[in-house]
């Protein structure tokens with residue numbers, strides 16, 4: 494058993510053990526990947542203030558996100574095709590999250606279906622919705638999430654059309670993979686993945702297959718999104734979905750203060766400052782850079798969460814210190830899953846928790862609720878002067 498001390502260790506194992514097509518899907522941004530890169534490098538620009546002679550006993554990272562108790566304010570983000578990183582991946586990740594005490598968010602584009610994840614877990618999870626053109630499908634999937642007892646709907650606002658990630662096109666990404674000579678050669682070195690996949694029936698888009706009509710090629714994410722996703726999503730439709738759902742709502746993918754104001758006006762429970770992990774609009778600023786402006790615009794009206802770029806507990810601490818009430822991790826837990834299944838997701842959460850707890854203590858704070866702007870040193874020009 495290798496000694497895992499950080500998320501990069503899990504990432505290396507993920508790469509070694511998972512078919513290239515799925516590792517690349519996880520580790521890609523759109524076009525030049527500038528935004529994808531800056532999401533992480535911008536976190537590095539923020540430094541921490543070391544404080545001493547503060548009693549550190551009795552620390553806690555526990556708090557709430559949208560009024561729900563969490564062991565630390567780190568939710569598992571919705572990630573498409575998670576069940577291709579490892580057989581039954583969504584069920585494994587959801588189990589790890591519930592044991593740890595953090596929210597798990599199931600993607601619309603998951604491999605395991607809503608019902609399947611509900612059947613294999615006991616705590617309610619969150620469901621992420623992509624809005625489809627087919628109204629019947631939309632109503633139906635919202636009802637399915639309600640029936641499964643999902644405790645929040647995470648509505649993604651930044652993916653009516655899919656950003657281009659070059660590697661996915663070159664690799665011929667599909668679920669399940671098409672067994673071309675290149676894929677077969679790759680699988681020859683990933684036999685545990687293959688054996689586990691042979692042992693499960695969950696190898697296609699579980700929320701879609703059997704539920705949506707007129708699908709040309711149900712294995713292709715590109716065709717799916719192009720044919721089915723509703724490019725007409727606007728604030729009116731968001732209101733309608735809020736009504737249809739009737740429960741806690743999180744609006745994900747907000748990057749501009751004007752949009753944050755519109756989002757807060759819907760009466761949603763939280764917004765997520767996110768550029769979709771740099772997978773949509775390349776050239777957008779990192780989400781951590783946009784956080785201060787969004788806090789100024791709506792911080793007193795709605796709970797603000799952040800994702801995109803978080804790879805450590807120190808990143809979580811920085812986001813919280815700058816005003817976020819919660820964070821989401823995507824790649825960081827997928828690396829764990831691809832490396833070691835459920836145990837790897839638990840490991841990723843443990844790594845992040847330990848980094849958050851120790852950093853918080855060395856900054857002289859005993860609770861995540863006490864983290865504020867005084868904990869961090871932010872370069873004067875961090876948010877930048879843009880015309």
Ligand code: GLV
Pocket residue numbers: 572573602769772
């Ligand atoms: C969403 O499904 C994505 O690929 O980013």
